[in-house]
Amino acid sequence: MLVVFLVLAFIAVGTALSMLLTRNAVYAALFLVLNFVTVAILYLILGAPFIALSQVTVYAGSVVVLFLFVIMLLGAERMPGGEPLRWQRFLAIALMVILGADFGARMLGLGSLGEIQPSPADYGTPQEIGKILFTQYALPVEIVAIILLVAVVGAILLAKSDQTVGRRRDLYKKD
Amino acid sequence: MLLNEASSAAPVFGLAPLLVFLPLFGLLINLIFGKRMREGLVGLVASLAVGLTFVLALVFAATLAGNPEPASMRFLEWIRIGTLDVNWTFRIDTLSVTMMLVVSGVGTLIHIYAIGYMHEDVRHNDDPGRFRRFFVYLNLFIAAMMILISADNYLMLFVGWEGVGLCSYLLIGFWFEKGKDGIANAQAAKKAFVVNRVGDFGLLMALFLMFRYFGSLDFNVIFEKAPEIAAATPGVLLAMALFMLLGVTGKSAQIPLYVWLPDAMAGPTPVSALIHAATMVTAGVYLVVRSTPVFIEAPVAQAAVMWVGAATAFFAATIALGQSDIKKVLAYSTVSQLGFMVAAAGMGAGVAAMFHLVTHAFFKALLFLGAGSVILGMEHGAEHGKHGAHGGGHHDFDPQDMGNMGGLRARMPLTFWVYLLGALALAGIAPLAGFFSKDEILLAAQHENTGVFILLIVAAFFTAFYMGRQLLLIFFGKPRSDAAKAAVESKPVVTSPLVVLAVLSVLGGALNLPGVFTLEHWLEHSLEHVAPGEFSLATAGLSLAVALTGLFLAYLVYGRKFADKPQKDPLSGNLVYSGMEKKWLVDELYDLVIVRPYRGLADFLSNPVDLGIINNLSAGLAWLMQATGDVLRRAQNGFVRSYALVVFIGVALILAFILIQ
């Protein structure tokens, strides 16, 4: 198990790093897909099959595809010019070091959290999650539904061109 | 408004605050409604206010005649801090009532005179709207003077003291934009105020010492305790008296602080008459006489007062000889006569001092008002002479220069006669008022100190001489200029007060005739140490002879030789006369020794210190703020990434902080 985990971890970190470093936005998106899939497999190991597959469907399947749409729509594969604000790079890296050290210390300070045992049969199954979702978390479900609705409406409104809206208004005025 | 009767005094004394408030009401009416009132009404209101005050003073006098004990009316509780307890208390006793009668009586006459005089003057100076302001100031002055003389403690006296100083400033600088270079009047007013301030400093120091050593500023307390304090710490009492003397030299124009009074002639003539002849300048004399119990305990101070007075009397009389401006002669004469009074007060002859104060008020006011009448006549003559071509303001021709006058006896007969009476009274010719009062002073001096006596006799001689000179130059001989030829007699509203004052100058001697000594008996109840009056025929005869000699000599020098053109004074051409004419260069000396170094210091502190250091300090602070802002501004550069960086730095810091915990 450990070996599998380590391999997956390595891939995850590697893709993340590559996504950071590549100049091409499309490549970054593709690396992100890889990252997502890897994490999904990790979820499987951690005993969350439903979440794992939702991850693949929602994240890797729709979010990144959306990203790719927009990248290609805007033609933003390559960014011209160099990177200004060079000093930021060093500052950011220093920041990361601090953050990382912080996390690490915390983790190690927590003592052993046990090991990941193979999960029981009915842990993390869709039925289990469904049960909790529609009883204990029914209200958040509704709220999230509204959020999604708002997002859809907002996205449509934002993506409408101004001229279209203006023309609409003029149309109404003529009446 | 609690009117407590401190002693079993007559209830009419409860009206005492009206002494101050009647002039104040007059002032307020003129101030608020004056713009819509005719000139005559403004003057009437003001004169009525003072007139009613005079009536009130008469009532008090009548009451006191029946029962001459002093009375105190507490009007307001003013200060009560710690051990300092000062109230606005009115003191009605024979001394203060005497002053009240003089101030309000002469004041009323001068108010009436001023109606006519200012009517001409504001037209001459092209500002008819300023008529009302004059009467507001005059009433304010009367109110302040009343506060001074009716005070029952030194602090209220000081309030009045300062108040009359302020009114003096306002009235001297009444035509503040006129005068030589457009500024001379304002400068004269400033000089009066500043010089008076030096005197006020002295009085204030005396007040501080009084509070420190007596614990109170009430007259009664101080006069009672004076002997014991003097026995315990004689130096303190001496210092107190000497400081008071400094105040007196300021207000009553003695050496060394007399220099403001001649310059104060820049004010309109009624001001000179009221303030600088009859009332304000006598405040110093009143102070000394009132403080007799204090001065008695400090014989050194008394001697100082006496010598200062005598020296001033002599010195000023010499200067008066050389002046060619009609009002300047009278100004120096006032200084000189004040010297007489101050010397008398210093000798302990309080009655003589007060007697001379009263008679001097009569004839000096008369002389000033008469001079005003003469000046008006000259101005009319000048305007007629130019056949109506008059603008307001400045002529090259000076209507006040005696060299331009002459022969006015024919053209202004009434003015001539009253002026003559006033001049003779001043010179000390029997049986006019001045003779009796001056004689008493000379008598006291003779007993006291021969040196002082000689100084005063010589001063009396000079007095007669310069008054004779003035009379001859103005009224006799032939007119020396067109203006004099065309001079016109003044209106009745101007001349009637003159007549009243002339009568008073003639009859004023009756106040304290030898043998009867009315004033002395009257004042006995207020002053404790009154020397019994005497009459010495020898001294009287001597003073009369001196006066007559002075007049005769003046006639010899000035009476016969004047032609009909302005010419130099017959006495001029020698060094002594130049000195007298140039006031012995005292003003120039003060300028050199005091004013210039002070100016230099002020310049130094202003430019390098204030502008340089302090200004730059605050400017530097502003620069610092600006520079800091400039630096901090760099953080707002509009780059999203740097903002995000800052956010995450914050997060990292907080996490690190929690970690360290």
Next chain:
Amino acid sequence: MQNVPAEYCLILSGVMFALGILGVLLRRNALVVFMCLELMFNAANLAFITFARIYGSVSAQVVVFFVMTVAAAEVAIGLALMVEIFRNKRSIDIDQLNSMQG
């Protein structure tokens, strides 16, 4: 087979999160910044799942579910905004979004 110590998963989550922040700070392309944001979300999700496994609670997985949903909604809006910005500025370089003078 050895079992995986739970801390390792958490460390992995932390590393991914740190990399996400680095990306947000250092990349100029707005879309890539967005993607790094997604990476950060993912790291958090991983931590949640790990803790769910440790404490045997399914509620944490439900939380992850919600996070995913909201993240998806946010991406939709965010991309719409990107499109709008691009229309205005003809560029999605976030350094170009600076209108301040001086």
